[in-house]
Amino acid sequence: MGSCVPKQGLSPEIKKQVIDIFKEIDTDGNKCIDVNETLKFWHDNYAKINTRAMFEAVDMDKNQKIDEKEWVAFWTRVKKSGHSEDDIQEELQNLRNRGSWVQFIGVKSMNGQKID
Template structure:
């Protein structure tokens, strides 16, 4: 692996990231809205997690998260120096319904 790809997400990780997106995007609209994220987290601090997720990812404050915004967020996490393993662990946690983790990525 050359270091040109060090700030880029690997294709495997990008697939995983989109897999999580699709799990949350239950209606397949290619957008995540707050209703969907509240359902995704059910009771585990759903409201707090949803608010934090949207604060971090919904850059245009439209109230929905597009696939592009979702990928852009994880790209910026990677560029901020988080390892693919850290990101992957976070995605696994999300799939298991764990809380949204705040990444210092700005």
């Protein structure tokens, strides 16, 4: 499958999947994911651990909220770090199935936050 998308950016298909997952986690529709939403999202699957890891990786401004811009920027960093769109698609499907948050090799965490 060929693409005219620059190597470093997300393809439209993957970007749509990234945004769809964001909307799935953002249950109140306010265009921000907060800690309570992620705890509910993961429910029984190590919710606190997954939430902490996700916020450490994605919440760039450390405000305990992840907006759509931060979310898309994270997945773009994943791609720029050398992960393929197949890898990203697999992890997005894993998230959709409430799988654990993955720490991508070569993608720096943004901060160290405590989630209680």
